[in-house]
Amino acid sequence: MEKILIVDDDPAVLKVLTMRLEVEKYSVMGVASGDEAFALQKQGFFDLALIDYQLKGETGIQLMEKLHGIDPELPVVVMTAYGTIKRAVEAIQKGAHSFLTKPFKDVELMHQIKTCLEKKKLVKEVKELRGMLSKQYGFDNIICRDKKMEKVLKLVAQAADTDSNVFIQGESGTGKELIAKTLHVTSSRRDAPFIAVNCGAIPETLFESELFGHKKGAFTGAVTNRQGLLEKAQGGTFFFDEISEIPLSVQAKLLRVIQENEFYPLGGGEKVSLHVRMVAATNTNIVEEVKKGNFREDLFYRIHVIPIMLPPLRERKESIPLLAHHFLNEFRTRMKKPVKKFSSRAMDKLLSSAWPGNIRELKNVVEYSVAMSDSDIIPEDLIILNKTESSLHGMKPLKDAKLDFERDYLVELLELTQGNVTKAAKLAGKYRADLYELMKKCGLQADDFRKGV
Numbered sequence: 001m002e003k004i005l006i007v008d009d010d011p012a013v014l015k016v017l018t019m020r021l022e023v024e025k026y027s028v029m030g031v032a033s034g035d036e037a038f039a040l041q042k043q044g045f046f047d048l049a050l051i052d053y054q055l056k057g058e059t060g061i062q063l064m065e066k067l068h069g070i071d072p073e074l075p076v077v078v079m080t081a082y083g084t085i086k087r088a089v090e091a092i093q094k095g096a097h098s099f100l101t102k103p104f105k106d107v108e109l110m111h112q113i114k115t116c117l118e119k120k121k122l123v124k125e126v127k128e129l130r131g132m133l134s135k136q137y138g139f140d141n142i143i144c145r146d147k148k149m150e151k152v153l154k155l156v157a158q159a160a161d162t163d164s165n166v167f168i169q170g171e172s173g174t175g176k177e178l179i180a181k182t183l184h185v186t187s188s189r190r191d192a193p194f195i196a197v198n199c200g201a202i203p204e205t206l207f208e209s210e211l212f213g214h215k216k217g218a219f220t221g222a223v224t225n226r227q228g229l230l231e232k233a234q235g236g237t238f239f240f241d242e243i244s245e246i247p248l249s250v251q252a253k254l255l256r257v258i259q260e261n262e263f264y265p266l267g268g269g270e271k272v273s274l275h276v277r278m279v280a281a282t283n284t285n286i287v288e289e290v291k292k293g294n295f296r297e298d299l300f301y302r303i304h305v306i307p308i309m310l311p312p313l314r315e316r317k318e319s320i321p322l323l324a325h326h327f328l329n330e331f332r333t334r335m336k337k338p339v340k341k342f343s344s345r346a347m348d349k350l351l352s353s354a355w356p357g358n359i360r361e362l363k364n365v366v367e368y369s370v371a372m373s374d375s376d377i378i379p380e381d382l383i384i385l386n387k388t389e390s391s392l393h394g395m396k397p398l399k400d401a402k403l404d405f406e407r408d409y410l411v412e413l414l415e416l417t418q419g420n421v422t423k424a425a426k427l428a429g430k431y432r433a434d435l436y437e438l439m440k441k442c443g444l445q446a447d448d449f450r451k452g453v
Contacts, residue, residue, distance in 0.1 A: 002117055003044075006030040007037045007063065008052040008079070013102075017050065020106065021113070034063040041070050048116050053080030053087060061094050068095055075116035079104075146316040152179070152308060159306045160186040165258070167303050168281040170310030173360030176281040177241060179308065184237040189277060192236030195229050200245035207250045214266035228265060230257065233276045243280040243303065244289050248296070255299045278303060313355040313362065317403070321443035323359060324350055327366040328378070338376050342369075344414070344448040345380040348407055351443055353385050361386070377448075407442040414439075419449035 004026050008014045014030045021028045029046070031037050034055050040046075049067060051060040064076045078091040081102040088099040097116050100109065159166050160183050168176045177196060184194045202210050209219075213228030230238060240246070246254065257263045261274050280303045289295040313320065324342065332339045342350070346369070355361055369382040410424075417423040425435040439445070 001025065001027045002047040003027045003029070004113070005037060005040065005046040005049040007032075007034065007049065007055065007060070009033065009054075009056055010052070013052075020109075024110065026113075034058050034066070037063060038066055038070075041067050041074075045071050046074060047120060048113060049074055049076045050113075051076055051078055053078055053091075061091055061096070064091075064096060065094060073120065075120055077112050077116065146311075146318040148311040148316050149319065152310060155306075155308055156182055157186065159183060159308070162306070163188075163277055165278040165280070165303050165305040166308060167286075167306065168279065168308045168310065169286065170281070170283060171312045171358055172283045173358030174283075174310040174312060175359055176283075176310060177239065179310065180237070180239045180241075180279045180281060183279060184239075184277075187237070187277070189236050193233050194237050194239065195233035196239040196241055197229055198241045200242045204247040204249070207247055208253065209266055211250070211254070212263050212265050213268075215268040217267060219266065225265075230263065230274060230276065231265075231272055235275055236277070238276045238278055240278070240280040240303075242282055242284075244282045244284045244286055244295055246295075248294070251296045251299050255296060255302060258299075258302045313358045314353075317351055318441065320351055320362070321347060323362055324366055327363050328370060331367050331370040335370060337370055337373065339370050339373050339378060340376045341445075341448070342378045342383075343380060344411055344444055346378050346383050347443050347448075348411055349380055349383045349385070351407060352404060356386065403442070406438060407444070410439060410442055410444055414444065414446065414449040417449075419446040421446050 004021055006014060006017050006021075006028060008017070008030070009032045011032070014032065018028045018030045029040060031040065034057065037049070037051075049064070051063055053060040055063060060078050060080070064078070067074055067076070075097040076095065077098050077100060078087075078096045079100045079102060080087065091099045097119070098112050100112060156179060166180075166183060168179055170176050180196070181194060184190060197210070209226070209228070211228050211230050213226050213231055216225050253263070257274060258278060262271050263274060264271055286295060286300060286304075290297050290300050313323075324347070328339060328342070331337070350362070350365070357364070365383060365385065368384055369378045372382050373379075413424045413428060414421075417427065421432055421435060421439075425432045428435060430438075
């Protein structure tokens with residue numbers, strides 16, 4: 001039963017409205033002042049509020065703003081016997097759902113109430129749906145604690161509300177497909193298919209058939225009709241992973257599909273109208289491929305509408321501890337291992353790596369360490385890194401070198417004080433809060449040093 005709050009300092013109006021709504025099987029609470037309404041709202045949420053514009057001591061709009069401070073999504077209908085265009089506009093601009101001028105008809109009142117409640121119910125259902133989706137592929141599944149990825153996620157959220165083509169660029173292992181799936185499940189196409197194809201895994205001779213499908217007899221071996229991957233994505237999202245690998249012979253045909261939103265299956269005369277959103281990704285410098293003639297410039301401009309650049313893991317080291325612990329929890333559950341955390345030196349080793357394989361490489365390293373561990377803490381020697389990795393740019397950037405120094409200094413300091421942060425802060429000549437912030441930045445925890453790990 002929906003709960004409705006009525007606020008009106010006219011006892012007669014309050015009584016009539018309460019009786020009328022109770023007849024419609026609503027749970028009604030009527031009060032004569034803004035203070036009473038505010039107190040009730042703090043005790044429990046309402047599904048709708050009917051507020052008189054002219055209250056003692058404040059306007060209905062002022063009360064509405066106070067109630068929205070508790071529940072921003074509370075639908076409000078403002079009532080007044082002094083209806084003017086100016087007040088109606090003010091009420092709507094400040095967040096009211098609608099505006100009623102007294103005396104109003106029962107039909108009009110009930111229409112407003114039902115419209116408000118239906119809208120609130122719809123908003124709730126959409127939130128629940130997005131919540132369920134986010135558990136699988138949404139923003140909750142993207143783990144980060146760095147400003148670079150936060151900017152990426154903000155861009156993804158903005159792009160999801162559009163229907164424009166998206167181009168994702170990033171090194172191998174940075175999570176390009178995860179971003180593509182997040183775009184899909186947070187968009188209006190979420191209920192339609194998400195079809196992904198790895199362009200580098202399809203032989204050139206089969207590319208057209210895979211994308212566009214074929215009719216029986218279109219070529220040797222085509223013994224039945226076959227629907228193409230593009231048509232399977234109808235109404236949804238099509239993801240071209242490693243789009244730079246598409247053969248030049250197919251690029252021209254794909255360009256026409258994007259331009260005209262239609263295509264013909266191989267061997268077929270019946271045109272297929274296509275309604276999909278295109279998302280493409282690559283780990284190569286696509287601009288250089290265009291310059292070399294390996295990728296059509298006109299196709300590049302068609303797919304490169306909203307560019308999203310994924311930073312490599314070495315540029316977002318603040319997220320390494322968070323990612324590492326996420327993977328540790330995932331693998332210890334799957335393997336039924338008693339592993340709880342990394343030792344301070346193990347984490348230091350994770351933080352100092354260049355991670356040429358990015359998140360995928362980190363995940364593999366953590367999986368190995370959990371599988372091989374026979375205690376509840378992963379030691380340094382179980383962090384097996386790629387021995388061939390080295391910096392291609394000579395010396396480290398000053399920022400990275402400074403972070404390495406700070407981390408080494410903190411490890412030595414915390415080992416000396418056996419994890420006593422107060423003593424460590426005193427020796428370092430810093431406030432405890434500042435030292436905790438630096439420890440957090442370096443992925444260090446005092447508990448690891450108190451146990452002498």
